[in-house]
Amino acid sequence: NAGVTQTPKFRILKIGQSMTLQCTQDMNHNYMYWYRQDPGMGLKLIYYSVGAGITDKGEVPNGYNVSRSTTEDFPLRLELAAPSQTSVYFCASSYPNRGRSNASNSPLHFGNGTRLTVT
Amino acid sequence: GENVEQHPSTLSVQEGDSAVIKCTYSDSASNYFPWYKQELGKGPQLIIDIRSNVGEKKDQRIAVTLNKTAKHFSLHITETQPEDSAVYFCAAHPITTNAGGTSYGKLTFGQGTILTVHP
Numbered sequence: 688n689a690g691v692t693q694t695p696k697f698r699i700l701k702i703g704q705s706m707t708l709q710c711t712q713d714m715n716h717n718y719m720y721w722y723r724q725d726p727g728m729g730l731k732l733i734y735y736s737v738g739a740g741i742t743d744k745g746e747v748p749n750g751y752n753v754s755r756s757t758t759e760d761f762p763l764r765l766e767l768a769a770p771s772q773t774s775v776y777f778c779a780s781s782y783p784n785r786g787r788s789n790a791s792n793s794p795l796h797f798g799n800g801t802r803l804t805v806t
Numbered sequence: 807g808e809n810v811e812q813h814p815s816t817l818s819v820q821e822g823d824s825a826v827i828k829c830t831y832s833d834s835a836s837n838y839f840p841w842y843k844q845e846l847g848k849g850p851q852l853i854i855d856i857r858s859n860v861g862e863k864k865d866q867r868i869a870v871t872l873n874k875t876a877k878h879f880s881l882h883i884t885e886t887q888p889e890d891s892a893v894y895f896c897a898a899h900p901i902t903t904n905a906g907g908t909s910y911g912k913l914t915f916g917q918g919t920i921l922t923v924h925p
Contacts, residue, residue, distance in 0.1 A: 691849070720912075727815065729895060729915035730850070745912060746807070777849050794840060795913065797849030 688713050693778050693798035700768040700805045708763040708801050710778030718781045719761040720745070720795065721753065723774040730777065736761055768805045776801045808833040810898050812916025820924050825883045827919045829896035832877065838899035839872060839879045840913070843892045850895055854881070886923045894919045 694709045712719065717738050722730040732745030736755040750772060752764040761780075765772060779795040809832040819825050831839075837858035842850035856863045856870045856879065863870050867886075872879040883890055896916040 722915075727917055729810075729812070729917045730913075731915075732912050735912060746914075779849070794852040794855065795842075795850075797842075797851070799847065799849050 690714065691778055691780055691796050691798035693776075693801050695801060696799070697802045698804070700765075700803065702768060702770065702805060704768050705764070705766050706768070708765075708776055708778075708803070710761045710763070710798060711759050712780040712796070713759065714780060714796065715758060716780035716782055716796070717758065719755065720779045721751070721761070721763045722777045722779065723747065724777060724800070725774050733763065770805050772803065773805045774803060776803060808836060808898050808900050808914040810896060810914050810916040812896050812919060814919060815917065816920045816922070818922045818924065819886050821886060821888060823886055825886050825890070825921055827881045827894055827896070827921070828878060829880070829916050830878045831898040833898065833900045834877065836898040836900045839870070840897050840899070841870060841881050842895045842897065844895065845892045888923050888925050891921055891923045894921055
């Protein structure tokens with residue numbers, strides 16, 4: 688298995704441009720997530736999805752959109768890039784544990800990230 | 807929502823020494839506490855985790871302790887080696903159950919600790 692694959696690895700955007708960060712996983716995980724990582728701030732959840740056709744906002748969703756048309760793919764869209772979106776973006780996936788009220792997800796599997804600079 | 811504080815932000819040790827990283831969390835409903843290691847240019851990778859029904863877990867040179875009353879948990883690395891040099895993140899996991907009965911959650915990460923092990 689390739690695991691979680693993110694493309695591109697690096698990108699420089701001008702203010703106001705748009706782009707899509709691609710993420711695909713081949714582990715048949717139901718759950719997928721997008722995080723951004725800023726220096727000294729840890730990882731912040733942008734959006735997540737519990738299955739194809741279902742998405743929901745995380746902690747910092749403003750300026751981003753997502754879609755989940757298949758189990759494998761979870762692209763992140765920036766419509767009008769702003770300097771505040773300069774960051775490293777990580778996609779992750781995991782299994783759910785079903786039917787147990789005190790259960791939690793399997794560990795997150797992360798991709799290697801996309802470094803985005805907006806100038 | 808959940809808030810996770812991690813200390814120290816940087817930690818420098820000599821090879822063979824022990825390293826301890828501490829985290830506190832705010833949501834008493836959290837019951838899953840993973841630790842991730844991030845090497846340069848890579849995504850975070852799970853190294854150890856602990857659930858709230860145990861107080862300590864050990865895996866070779868790595869151990870994690872949890873004090874649910876005080877809402878803090880710690881990562882202990884013994885006999886450190888240069889290859890332990892990386893950024894370490896703690897996280898906490900509040901459980902959410904939807905109408906369908908499936909349990910899932912969204913990790914809240916600490917700010918990260920840059921560990922440097924000098925040969």
